[in-house]
Amino acid sequence: MDYSKYLNKTIQSVKPSGIRRFFDIVNEMDDVISLSIGEPDFRTPWHVRKAGIDSLENGKTWYTPNRGFKKLCQEISGFVNRKYNLDYNPDTEILVTVGGSEALDIAIRCMVNPGEEVLVHQPSFVCYEPLTKMCGAQAVVMNTKAENDFRLKPEELEAAITEKSKLLILSYPNNPTGAIMTKDDLQVLSEVIIKHDLLVISDEIYSELTYKDKHVSIASLPGMRERTVVINGFSKAFAMTGWRLGYAMGPKEIIAMMTKLHQYCIMSAPTVAQYAAIEALKNGDKDIEHMRSEYDMRRRLVVGTFNAMGLETFEPLGAFYCFPCIKSTGLTSEEFCTKLLHSKHVAIVPGDAFGECGEGFVRVSYSYSINHLTEALGRIKEFLEEL
């Protein structure tokens, strides 16, 4: 059977992520020491796991309301108010989803029509462009620059805008660069956004992992709330990736539409995870602080070591990645990573996996124990000396 004749043309046109090839090699080797993982190495805090276990023991195994438990929406509302000064009505402006991933998918689907343009800055998380294409819309890529600390500049946004521009996807703290946007950066950006009447999806999944200043949400700036959907979740802040729980917050008209979509394709996010999440939001502040301070130590070690090795690494202020520049070696990102993998059995991710402009960089995750990091960094140092 020639499946290409039968299957959806739009989805066929989205190319599978190139990085899979690299991952396949990694998976075939044993004894690989990896700095390539994009999730916390911490386990979900025990009291949070316990809340999930208790809900199962008590037989709480039914669907929840489509938008999530009311109690959970209330806790989310309180949490984002306390942390980011955001103000969302738990009854109408918050939707609990299957990870930030689902929230991103349905937000894009609710906001764009075929033929419209979605502005995506890169290097960034890999799903924005494919999800846009699957809506029949066009992704317009803006390349952020190392000399600007990978922040999106208003002139870069301005230059990418056309009459077809509909939506900007903002992704800070950033995977893979570790970049953040300060309040001032967001302020000047928001003027361009408002001037051109754009909608915004702000993916703030790493908002609890910042190392100097507290995270600022663009939705807290004047004139932005009405045009922004904020995406967040439990995966990174509470080390809950496997529970698959996230949320979207925005004006009630947009959330209502997303809820309609969510209701038909998902019904409701996992029940056990929602019970655990309520506990996480209520009593998880000290867990966040503990993990944040561990990441912070590792961050300084990894960034300091790369710079000392001669691979220029700008100081990441968020998430748990750093993004060393490897141009001085004369290798491409993929060559660098493949050689490193074969000769030293260390896995890191080529920067161009996060957009073409990531070429010349590699993503190093520091979501590992210090001992593991020192071993891997030692091997990278040997690798560089042997080049």
Add this chain to the structure above:
Amino acid sequence: MDKLLRLLSDNSTYSTSELSMLLGESEQAIKERIDAYEKQGVIKGYRAVINWEKVADSGVTAYIELKVTPTKDKGFDEIAERVMAFEEVSSVSLMAGTYDLGLTVKGDTIQDVSSFVSRKLSTLEGVLSTATHFFLKRYKYDGTVLTDTAVDERCMQF
């Protein structure tokens, strides 16, 4: 608690340059702080964590609960000092609960430990009773997991 101490208690082989990066302090400051801790007797030494389970002829270890009569002036200190003077005894602590002193005792064989307990320990003045427990297998010791270390089960995602 000072993170410097926590880091060194996890791994005493960190270089000052590593510690300086981890803690965001200058190498000089780290050196001075370590020196001060050594002088104050906060840092008492640096040693390897050895998994004796994997070493042949590494002997036996027992945990011994001791009930004692405290002395009038020095309470439990006097008897504790006499107990810890034995080279067979590798640790001594005063405990709250149903017994007073908790000791670990090492010997080449079970017989060695037993005879130490019956001849030397229980005959000490002030010792009321002993209860000896032999270690069969250690799974985790002083924060270190000794059984084969868990593999990283995380998958490659972005």
